[in-house]
Amino acid sequence: MQDDNYVKILFQFYSDIFEEEMVETMWATILDNDKGLYRLDNIPFYAPLVASEDIVFAEFDEQQQMLTYRKTVEYSGNSTIQIVLMDKTKDINSIRKMFEELGCVSEKVNDGYFSMEVPALVDYKFIKQKLDELEKKEIIGYAEPCLSDQHKII
Structure with a gap:
């Protein structure tokens, strides 16, 4: 920089x-x-x-x-999702890679937490399904501190 x-x-x-x-x-x-x-x-x-x-x-x-x-x-239209690894037997980097393949980039804070960007042009429906699936399996917990209008699912 x-x-x-x-x-x-x-x-x-x-x-x-x-x-x-x-x-x-x-x-x-x-x-x-x-x-x-x-x-x-x-x-x-x-x-x-x-x-x-x-x-x-x-x-x-x-x-x-x-x-x-x-x-x-x-507002850029991007969304920010915070993800906490609940199942410590899982690798946080493999979870990050899974979301990267769906079009999201992330920054890891430590082995138990990362913050992820959902770009404005990415369909959040598939991301949300994966987040909910992982949360239901108690692999992760997540929060949506900045959800853009186009990513809000009604």
């Missing part, structure tokens, strides 16, 4: 899972520094309601001493 095209943005949020205030930093490309507009270049590990390629407004926060997320300006 070239430092002059990328910035780190701080996200502050309350986690229902951890029941505490949390912070996460993500890389973003600069769209318009003067207007505070940036495109997220990471799959969020924990931050809710944002996905990679979303355009966000961020400004320098004196207290935090860094660029800090304020709001999402334009």
